[in-house]
Amino acid sequence: MNVGKTRRLKRIMQKDDHTVIVPMDHGVTIGPMQGIIDMQKITNQIVEGRVDAILVHKGIAKRIDTDDAGLIVMLSGASNLGPNPNGKIQVCSVGEALRLGADAVSVHVNIGAQDEDRMLANLGKVSEECEHYGLPLLAMMYPRGPKILNEHDTTAVAHAARIGAELGADIIKTNYTGSIDTFKTVTESCPAPIVIAGGPKCKAPNEVLQTTHDALQSGAAGLSIGRNVFQCENPTAIIKALSAIVHKNASVEQAQKMLGEN
Structure with a gap:
């Protein structure tokens, strides 16, 4: 592997080859939702919890201090106000991300969407550029489109x-399929490390702790969870709890105690 890419990956993937990532790119897709109004505040909170990396768009990367966490710059974007929200387009270049100090970049592809061909072409192009510059690539790969009846189907x-x-991604982010056995099918058939997406806000923190624990048992390399962190009552505590599961093999019960739960 490219030496530069290897060095940058170490800022995101820890020595145990696991990672805790918090994506906060929702401002483009959904808008300034609860939890990401004050970006420096939420960044400080999750960095205090010792998050491994955050993922943001280029404009936010210019405005926040991320010295104590890896920085992943999102290259794809589309708003849910447009006629084709599943058709992600490239809104930042690999070169611009590098100039912002990115440790990695991310591309979003919706498999099964109307514009899947264009998104795949973009993924291939970005993958080549990342290899050239020695920059890790996280690909957000979701089954999402007219033929997809269940986005969590194994x-x-x-x-x-x-x-x-x-197509060359170094880390894959995708949906958890709901059970240890079914997600093993996903991890065992993918040669790149997989981190799970968080999806909509859970009703209780215990849900995301259990999902994370089960995903790790399935062979996942960690998580990339946004709303279930930045919309949590105590983002610092939830990051500490999730990190304990991901990096220290903590049980759900042990992690739950870190949240003050009974």
């Missing part, structure tokens, strides 16, 4: 994840 998720690895 076959569909495994296919989406495999496509990301086939």
Whole structure:
């Protein structure tokens, strides 16, 4: 592997080859939602919890201090106000991300969407550029489109994840399929490390702790969870709890105690 890429990956993936990432790129897709109004405040809170990396768009990367966490710059974007919210387009270049001090970049691809071909072409192009510059690439690979009846279907998720690895991504982010056995099918068929997405806000913190624990048991390399962190009552505490599961093999009960839960 490219020496520069290896060095940058170490800022995101720890020595145990696991990682805790908090994506906060929702301002483009959804808008200034609860939890990401004050970006420096939430960044400080999750960095205090010892997050491994944060993921943001280029404009936020220019305005926040991320010295104590890895920086992943999102290259894709589309708002949910447009006619084709699943059609992600490139809104930042690899070169611009590098100039911002990025340790990695991310591309979003919706497998099964109307513009899947264009998104795949973009993924391939960005992958080549990342290899040239020695920059790790995280591919957000989701089964999402007219033919996708269930975005957590094991076959569909495994296919989406495999496509990301086939086209050169260093880390794959995708949906958890709901059980240890089914997600093993995804991780075992994907040659790149997989981190799970968080999805909509959970009703209780225990849900995301249990999902994270089960995903790790399935072979996942960690998580990339946004709303279930930055909309949590105590983002610092939830990061500490999640990190304990990911990096210290803590049980759900042990992690839950870190939140003050009974």
